[in-house]
Amino acid sequence: xxxxxxxxxxxxxxxxxxxxxxxxxxxxxxxxxxxxxxxxxxxxxxxxxxxxxxxxxxxxxxxxxxxxxxxxxxxxxxxxxxxxxxxxxxxxxxxxxxxxxxxxxxxxxxxxxxxxxxxxxxxx
Amino acid sequence: xxxxxxxxxxxxxxxxxxxxxxxxxxxxxxxxxxxxxxxxxxxxxxxxxxxxxxxxxxxxxxxxxxxxxxxxxxxxxxxxxxxxxxxxxxxxxxxxxxxxxxxxxxxxxxxxxxxxxxxxxxxxxxxxxxxxxxxxxxxxxxxxxxxxxxxxxxxxxxxxxxxxxxxxxxxxxxxxxxxxxxxxxxxxxxxxxxxxxxxxxxxxxxxxxxxxxxxxxxxxxxxxxxxxxxxxxxxxxxxxxxxxxxxxxxxxxxxxxxxxxxxxxxxxxxxxxxxxxxxxxxxxxxxxxxxxxxxxxxxxxxxxxxxxxxxxxxxxxxxxxxxxxxxxxxxxxxxxxxxxxxxxxxxxxxxxxxxxxxxxxxxxxxxxxxxxxxxxxxxxxxxxxxxxxxxxxxxxxxxxxxxxxxxxxxxxxxxxxxxxxxxxxxxxxxxxxxxxxxxxxxxxxxxxxxxxxxxxxxxxxxxxxxxxxxxxxxxxxxxxxxxxxxxxxxxxxxxxxxxxxxxxxxxxx
Numbered sequence: 001x002x003x004x005x006x007x008x009x010x011x012x013x014x015x016x017x018x019x020x021x022x023x024x025x026x027x028x029x030x031x032x033x034x035x036x037x038x039x040x041x042x043x044x045x046x047x048x049x050x051x052x053x054x055x056x057x058x059x060x061x062x063x064x065x066x067x068x069x070x071x072x073x074x075x076x077x078x079x080x081x082x083x084x085x086x087x088x089x090x091x092x093x094x095x096x097x098x099x100x101x102x103x104x105x106x107x108x109x110x111x112x113x114x115x116x117x118x119x120x121x122x123x124x
Numbered sequence: 125x126x127x128x129x130x131x132x133x134x135x136x137x138x139x140x141x142x143x144x145x146x147x148x149x150x151x152x153x154x155x156x157x158x159x160x161x162x163x164x165x166x167x168x169x170x171x172x173x174x175x176x177x178x179x180x181x182x183x184x185x186x187x188x189x190x191x192x193x194x195x196x197x198x199x200x201x202x203x204x205x206x207x208x209x210x211x212x213x214x215x216x217x218x219x220x221x222x223x224x225x226x227x228x229x230x231x232x233x234x235x236x237x238x239x240x241x242x243x244x245x246x247x248x249x250x251x252x253x254x255x256x257x258x259x260x261x262x263x264x265x266x267x268x269x270x271x272x273x274x275x276x277x278x279x280x281x282x283x284x285x286x287x288x289x290x291x292x293x294x295x296x297x298x299x300x301x302x303x304x305x306x307x308x309x310x311x312x313x314x315x316x317x318x319x320x321x322x323x324x325x326x327x328x329x330x331x332x333x334x335x336x337x338x339x340x341x342x343x344x345x346x347x348x349x350x351x352x353x354x355x356x357x358x359x360x361x362x363x364x365x366x367x368x369x370x371x372x373x374x375x376x377x378x379x380x381x382x383x384x385x386x387x388x389x390x391x392x393x394x395x396x397x398x399x400x401x402x403x404x405x406x407x408x409x410x411x412x413x414x415x416x417x418x419x420x421x422x423x424x425x426x427x428x429x430x431x432x433x434x435x436x437x438x439x440x441x442x443x444x445x446x447x448x449x450x451x452x453x454x455x456x457x458x459x460x461x462x463x464x465x466x467x468x469x470x471x472x473x474x475x476x477x478x479x480x481x482x483x484x485x486x487x488x489x490x491x492x493x494x495x496x497x498x499x500x501x502x503x504x505x506x507x508x509x510x511x512x513x514x515x516x517x518x519x520x521x522x523x524x525x526x527x528x529x530x531x532x533x534x535x536x537x538x539x540x541x542x543x544x545x546x547x548x549x550x551x552x553x554x555x556x557x558x559x560x561x562x563x564x565x566x567x568x569x570x571x572x573x574x575x576x577x578x579x580x581x582x583x584x585x586x587x588x589x590x591x592x593x594x595x596x597x598x599x600x601x602x603x604x605x606x607x608x609x610x611x612x613x614x615x616x617x618x619x620x621x622x623x624x625x626x627x628x629x630x631x632x633x
Contacts, residue, residue, distance in 0.1 A: 021314070028307065037303060044310050052317040079320070082269050086313060089276045093306050096280055100287055100299045107292035116296060 013054035020047035032113040034104065038097045045090040049083045056080060135182055140195040140208045143179045143218065144261045147172060151253030158246025166233035169249035173226040173256065180215075180222045187215050192631075194266075203330050207266040212628035216471065217263035217395055219624070224387055224478045225256045231486050231603040232380030235493055239378040244288055251288065255281040255384065259392045268316050268326045268404075271396065275312065279305040279360070282389050286377040297372035304369045308359035315349035315356070319404075322346075332404045339406050347413065350405060354415070357397040361390050363456055364426035367449045371433075374445035379489025382441060386448040387482035391474045394455045401459070402632045419460035424554045426453030431561035440488045440500050443565065444481065447524065450558060451477045457551060458539055466542020467629045468622070473535035475621055476523070476614060480532060483607035484520040487513045490604065494594040500569055504576030509593045512601055514573045516608040521566035523611045526559050531614040 008015055020043055027040030056079035064074035101111065108116050134142055150172040158165055186193060192211040196202065210218070229252060236245055258277035265271050279302070287298035320326060322342045323334035339346055355366075362370040370390070374382050401415070410416060430450030437443040451473070458470015490513045491497055491506065507514035523532035536555055543551040614621055 025307075028303070034299070041303065041306055041310075044307075048310055048314045048317065051314065052320075055317060055321045079317075085269070085273060089273065093276070093280065093302065096283065097299065097302055097306075100283075100295055100302065103287070103290060103295040104292070104299060107295065120293075120296070 013050060013057075017047045017051035017054065020044075020050065023047075032115075034101050034111045034113060035098075037113070038094060038101070041097070042090065042094060045086075049086055049090075052079050052083050052086070135179075138195070139179055139183045139186070140193055140210050140264060141197065143176055143183065144208075144257050144264075146179065147176055147253050147257035147260065151250045151257060154246060154250045154253070162242070162246055165246040165249050166229075169253055170226070170229055170233065172253060173222065173229060176256075176260075177222045177226060180218045183210055184215055184219065187212065202327055203325060206270050207327060208264045209266040209328075210264050211631055212624050213395065213399065213471075213632070214264040216475070216621075216624045216628055217392065218260055220475050220478050221256060221259050221263065221388055221392070224482055225252075225384065227603045227606055228380050228383045228387070228482055228486065231383075231489070231600050232378075234597050234599040235379055235486075235489050238493060240288065241290075244290075248285065248288055251281050251284045252380075252384070255285065255389070259388060262392050262396055266328050268319070268328070268331065270326075272309065272313055272316060275309050275360070275393075275396075278389065278392070279309065282385060285381040285384070286373050288381075289376070289378050291376075293372065293376040297369070297376045301369045301373045304359055304366070308356040310356075311352040311359075312356035315352035318345045318349040318352070328399070328403050332406070335404065335406050336408075339408055346405070346409060350409065350413070350415065353397070353400060357393050357400075358422070361393040361397070361452055361456070362449055363422050363452060364429055364449065365422070367426070367430070370449060371442055371445045374448060375439060375442040379441075379485055379492065382445070383482035383485035383489070386445065386485060387478040390448065390452050391455060391478065394452065394459065395471075395474065398459050398632075416460045416462055419456055420548070420551060423453040423456035423460055424551060426450065426456065427554055427558045428561075431558055431565070435561070435565045438500055439498050440491070440503070440569070441485065441498065443500065444484050444488060447484075447562070447565075448481060450562070451481065451524075453558075454535070454539060454555075457554075458542065461539075461542045461546050461548070461551075462633075463542055463545045464629050464633060465538050465545050467632065468625050469535050469538030469540075469542050471625045471628065472538060472618070472622065473532075475625075476531040476535045476611075479607055479610045479614070480520045480523040480530075483516055483604060483611065484524075486600075486604055486607065487517040487520065490596055490600055493600065494596055500572075503569060504572050505574075506593075507570075507574035510596060513596060513604065514570070516604045517573070518570045519608045519611050521570050523615070524566055525562045529612065529615050531611050531618070533615060534618040 024040045024042070024044030024047055028037050028044060031037060031040065056076035058075050061073045061075045064077050104116070105111055108119055110116060150168065154165055154169065157168060183193065187210055192209060195208040195210070197206040197208070236248060240248060254277060258274045258281060261274040262271060262278060265274060283298045283302045283305070286301065287295050319331060319335070322338045322345050323331050325331040325334055335346065359366045374386050377385065427450045430446050430448070430453060434443045434446035434450065437446060454473045455470045458466045458473065461467065491503070491510065494510060495506065497503060497506070519530065523530035526532045526536040536559065540552050540555055543549060543555070
């Protein structure tokens, strides 16, 4: 038991990332409010970013900025750099999703996905 | 260095990257041109795609003379730099995307004048070229993270060319598509993280080599990442249980967008998925996990339910969208069989379906342009008013069913041979059943269009048959005719495209 707890503690970033991922995914699937869906999507993305960044991180090492004469160990910067791109992508997806939500609100007058389904089914 | 020498250098050494960069560059230039001379946008976009085709032709020549090209970005060697690899599969996809997207754009340049507001028309070409560029990037990239970025560009551009019409169905469909594809790319990014964690590479080849040993050390990572990759790509390629976004998105979009989305966008994900399964994941993994059997089952369900749902639609574009779900099933059937005939059939169906489905969507678009009719039951007697359009629709319908002398027959034949080669004749039954179902929902439209008569139109009788019909512009008629000719040509002479596919399949198996 203590053994498992110790291993979870050592990999606490991964644990938190997985919990966040599940929270985000759950929000995305179960809430019918469109804004909450986008929030869920963002939590999910954040969890993935945390996971990706923590892969490259090693306790006690520094970012690879080389100072002459100082003997240091460095972390792997590549995951961090990739996630910078990932964040930009996530921001643009969020912006696009929100702008679509504005349009949806203008034409349906509601943000509730089930309400929109109801309106559409009565139209047909 | 003179300008001519510079251009020659661009052609000779940087052709693979120029294909992608040139299209993206022009797409970002178009909003500026839109401010200056709005009416030039369409011609510039078409010219850009023609120049891209020249690049692709040059790359094709090089690939056939010297073998697959490995291009290193900024001359950084492989484990560090990003690579583009144009093998036969990549070349095949480049040709498919280049040719079909050009034909659709020529049609669209005219059709969009009545479907879109003038204010957004210039932006449409930006999004269209972004979509084309990102798909070409997906076809030839050799780097996982690069693949992720192209996937995101592709999904945003694909959503945007739906929602640009900005009526309420389009916006809602586009939002649904965006959320589902964001879940898909989220899964893909997470699985890239899981693989990077145990291999330290992002390059397909290096990762594939590292996974050969890593599978014994960290099997769980690989299994989870395989599952996430599969879910991500199945969502984006709209295979059966995860197809829910496709019917709304493809039917409500402007017709050129529908043709593009159904004809090309869902296929590119199938191709990338195939590339990952064959080149990155170790073959040993599939001894324990029956992934290819799962793909076969999903593909069969997709073929069956896509056709069944299509039968009950009364909107012609919605019917075509459901038919796309059935047809992507064939592509995945080829992937699931994973033998030479099956894979040839699956890949050939990508090319053939790109021709026939874009033709069907464009002819539906032409009918809507000329008459405004969307309901299938209103199409009675329209074949006599618009003989070219409905003639092309008939060719497309025959190709969908797989009548000999059309291209659909050739790919179904190869798939059928593949099922026998794999010793799974039950999937032959699926193919036959689906051809029958295709006939059930395509032929009534054709028969009604040519031989149907109006019987309920008592009030509209002074309108000569009830349908008022604008003349079809030449710019819309020619692309339709070219696509129809392509369907027949590649049905009669499939060897011109099979020569690439056979080499691609040889390299993969």
